Amino acid sequence: MSLNLKSLVSVLNAKWIGSNADVLIDHISIDSRSLQNGSQTLFFALAGVNNDAHLFIPDLIENGVQNFVVQYIPEGFAERANFLVVENTLFALQEFAAYYRNLFHFPVIGVTGSNGKTIVKEWLNFLLSPDYNIIRSPKSYNSQVGVPLSVIAINEKHNLGIFEAGISTVNEMAKLEKIIKPNIGVLTNIGSAHDEGFLNLVQKIDEKLLLFKDCPIIIYQKNEVVDSCLSQFAAEYMHHPRKLFSWSFQDKTADVFIEKREHKSDHTFIQYQYKNQVFNLEIPFNDSASVENAISCLLVLLNFNYDQETIQNRIEKLYPVRMRLEVKNGINNCSIIDDSYSSDFQSLKIALDFLESQKKKGASKTVILSDIFQSGFTNEELYSKVAQLISDNKINRVIGIGPTISSFEAKFPNSTMFENTADFIAEIDNLNFNNETILIKGARSFQFEEIVSLLEEKTHETVLEINLDAITHNFNYYKSKLAPNVKMMVMVKAFGYGNGGLEIAKLLEHHKVDYLGVAFADEGIALKNGGIKLPIMVLNPESTSFPSIIQYQLEPEIYSLKGLNAFLKIAREKNLKDYPIHIKMDTGMHRLGFENNTIDELIATLKGNSTVRVQTILSHLATSDEPKHFDFVRKQIALFEKLSSKLMAELNINPIRHILNTSGISNFSDAQYSMVRLGIGLYGVSNDPLEQKYLENVGTLKSIISQVRTIPAGDSVGYGRRFMAEKETKIATIPIGYADGIARLWGNEVGFVTIKNQKAKIVGSVCMDMLMVNVTDIDCKEGDSVIIFGESPTVIEMAVALKTIPYEIMTSISQRVKRVFFR
Incomplete structure (x- = not known):
């Protein structure tokens, strides 16, 4: 694609506002997050019910995008890019595509x-x-x-x-x-x-x-x-x-x-x-x-x-296409036919035909079925027909989910009915699924993908298993250290320290945590889009993200006068009142925050301002985990008390105050104030060896053995021949490497994995997608499970050997590694 921007003005019937119409366009985008966006991108700012891409135009301009199709131009940006203004950006996208097709x-x-x-x-x-x-x-x-x-x-x-x-x-x-x-x-x-x-x-x-x-x-x-x-x-x-x-x-x-x-x-x-x-x-x-x-x-x-x-x-070479109806291995020798996104009568007939063709030899046939929509029949006619279909297809048992199908239970012999999906999930362990071919067919609104997940066999080669019970245990451990009525903010930034932000946030919401903390607005937006209703504080907001923060009702940490004034400007433009903000004090970390010499100007700016409300005042401890620096911590706490008290007195406010992180909760219980921030401790890691034994391991990184071979003395393994066998050696290859987050320094016999409860040293260099281990003394075979980290080695052991910290090990695990959550 190479099109002149000027030629598109008439194609889109657009109003031109810009300075350079002779730009060549080679890329069309509607995704503000795409790394392919550049100076020759034409970005269509689509505006829907729940999302308005116009809000991301400032960020796109900062990232080099200069050409936009918009319904309106964000205030203050008319002279900073080229804009084609149209009545409806979706219609404009369609008109452009029609024009392009005709070429x-x-x-x-x-x-x-x-x-x-x-x-x-x-x-x-x-x-x-x-x-x-x-x-x-x-x-x-x-x-x-x-x-x-x-x-x-x-x-x-x-x-x-x-x-x-x-x-x-x-x-x-x-x-x-x-x-x-x-x-x-x-x-x-x-x-x-x-x-x-x-x-x-x-x-x-x-x-x-x-x-x-x-x-x-x-x-x-x-x-x-x-x-x-x-x-x-x-x-x-x-x-x-x-x-x-x-x-x-x-x-x-x-x-x-x-x-x-x-x-x-x-x-x-x-x-x-x-x-x-x-x-x-x-x-x-x-x-x-x-x-x-x-x-x-x-x-x-x-x-x-x-x-x-x-x-x-x-x-004759046609193949199954992975669509909404999929066959998967299930628990207890079951097969799962996943049709969890549609429920109409015609497709039920097709799905039952498919069930018959896919049934396992000797297995009984089960149908898990939601209420059926879009049938055109009365309910009486519909479920009479469905019952006949079930009978004709010799289905052994039916599990109905939904108020309508439940009301026709008498039509279905050997059936169990539930009012909703949650009731079914609560009873799933009592339904004794075993040696069955199970058709799971439900309308999208019933969220049957949760049922598929529970019944599907977990056979992924490399996964990070997250133990939600362990997270609950660790949460309760730190909560037990708090004085009555002290609130807790839990940090779920960096994808929940590598473990999975949304799933953990849902668990924390269930446990009624008071606040969630994220580093950037995008993380908070993802949680809100995932249905999280808890208040979310954004610790490192960029001023360009303020419109999005407001749109998604996130709460920004404010750490500078520049940032405060920028937020106040947008807040006034949007006629906000008492919008919650969080004031960060720099008490010695010297990273972000208001220092002592800026407090008076901060007070002057906030005094009499009704657009925002100081929800909390916070600071960050630099050395709460190192006893030799505890005196410095006490000085930080004292300065925090002084600065926050002054702000509260001058503004006549009584916000939440918080300064303690995970180590601070354990080591400085007298400074809990009205809230603390729990981070790495939630994920089972403490800097105190005595405390560590009270925490449970949360994440276990698992893989399998891809291949086993025996090499003679004198042969080498891997790039650079960094391992030379001194004797006949059995080598196993594991499909995980530095692209998955395994540090190369962990190779060359520094690190190990666990196979059959035995240590297997990593030999040779860690490759991008693989590593090799010595299994000479281990009775193992291809397909056997491998523990990369978890109980052994722990991320703490790895961090010590690599001269780093557990945070880095955990957050380095690539997003291409599937996260599997379990209780």
């Missing part, structure tokens, strides 16, 4: 329908990619935002496009049609998903067909309703010659008539008639949804004039 003239396949869009798209990409350079929708980018982003990714090297279009109500498809402009249309299965957005099935089909209004060919499964809609559609859009290319299992007038010949194992053999010839085809699936999707792909291949041999060779 290319290769064939484009448009896929729509109720079910199977993404699978058909992915399969067509697989089937056609040997012959074309294909641009396709990433994942399920089929929405009003996703489609434009997909099309904008076209470049000059592409010669075929495959885009899917999803809609949930009327007046949406026309916008997507302008963007995709398909030459070949594929209409997949029409079910009852999103029925609530349409008056009836006919209206839904009519709306979906609008994707094909200028399309020369439409591929579809022939049936009476769709044919009727297509007839009306053709009459309405007669301006374009159009070929209808149909298939059917029943109607021999279809262009491709198909007969299922037999099922064998997990394959389906069909015979199809096309142009007066008969062909046989093997499809590597036997569930009806996959067979239908494969047939849609078959017709596309026929339209492209592929020969029978090529068609067979490619279709």
Whole structure:
């Protein structure tokens, strides 16, 4: 992409405000966090119900972005960048995508329908990619935002496009049609998903067909309703010659008539008639949804004039696409079919068909089912039909979740009903899941992903297991040290010290902690977006983040007059009153905070100001964990008392005060004031060896053995040959390395891992994604579990050996390492 910014003013019907319209644009973005944003990025500031990207424009400008499509310009920034001002930035994004699409003239396949869009798209990409350079929708980018982003990714090297279009109500498809402009249309299965957005099935089909209004060919499964809609559609859009290319299992007038010949194992053999010839085809699936999707792909291949041999060779290699319906290993020899994001009658039929094809030999069949929406039936009709389906599919037991399905319990033999997901989870241990194939199917609102997580076998190769019970224990240990009515703030910055911020924050909210502390606004925003309602203090806010802090009702730490004045300015502009702020005093740390000589000016600035309220006054101890510096700590506390008391007296306020960190809680109990801040101690680490034995280990970093080999004396291991075997040595390779956060200094026999409760020294250099250990004296095999740190070695042991601190070990663990939380 290389477009002149000036040319886009008329394309978007925008008002130009800027100084340089001759910029070349090579990148489109809607994500303010993307590291790809730069001087040649055109940023569309989308504004939704819960988020307004205009708030991030100051940050983007600071990071070098100079070109924006906006609905309004943030105050004070009109002369700092180029702005294209439009009425609606989403519509502008769609208009830009339509303009960009028209710059290319290769064939484009448009896929729509109720079910199977993404699978058909992915399969067509697989089937056609040997012959074309294909641009396709990433994942399920089929929405009003996703489609434009997909099309904008076209470049000059592409010669075929495959885009899917999803809609949930009327007046949406026309916008997507302008963007995709398909030459070949594929209409997949029409079910009852999103029925609530349409008056009836006919209206839904009519709306979906609008994707094909200028399309020369439409591929579809022939049936009476769709044919009727297509007839009306053709009459309405007669301006374009159009070929209808149909298939059917029943109607021999279809262009491709198909007969299922037999099922064998997990394959389906069909015979199809096309142009007066008969062909046989093997499809590597036997569930009806996959067979239908494969047939849609078959017709596309026929339209492209592929020969029978090529068609067979490619279709027999089709593979399962990871979608909303997934098969996973479960606990106690169970298999889990995860369909935890949809619940309508049509898809239930497909899912039950899939359950039958995936059931384990000798296993019983269980369905966990939520209330069903979008059916078009009365509840009595619906659940009578569902009960018949359950009976026809010989389901051994049904677990219903939801008030409606529970009211029809009598229709389901061998069933257990729960009013909501929480009630089910509370009883999950008493339901005795064992040797079952379990279909988990529920509407998104029931959050069945929590059920999948509980029933899924944890078999990830490298994971950081977080023991929530240990966090609770450590929290209560420090809480027991506090005087009555002393509040507690818990630090969850740096992704919860590497352990996972949101999950831990939810646990702390459950335990009614008083405050959460984060370092930067983004961390607090993530917690708020995750549903956290606790007050959150931002310890190191940048002035450019103040609008976001206010939007998400975070509370900033103020540590300078410059920062205070900047916040007061924004607070006045937004007509805030008594907005909570936290005043930081520098009592000797000399990092951030108001010093003694700035207190008078601080008081003068705050006096009589009604826009903000001093919620707390705080300071930070520098040496609360080192006895040789305890006198310095006492001087800090004394200075804090003096400065905070003066501020309180002059302003006539009585805020919360806090100065103690984790070590301070244990070592300076007389300075608890009205709140303390718990940090590393929550995560099971103390600087006091005596106290350490009262804490429980929270994080255990685990992996597995990828490979075991024996090398002779004289052979080396790893880069640089830094380990040379003095005798025959058995070496195990572990799939974790410095890209996951394991320091290279921990290699070369400095560090170890634990296998079968025995130490295995790391030999050679730690690699980016792997490390090697000596297991000569350990009876182990590939796939065995490996402890990288936890009980042994502990992060404290590692820190001592590496001459660092446990904080660094914990926060270094990469985000690519999956966190698994358990009780």
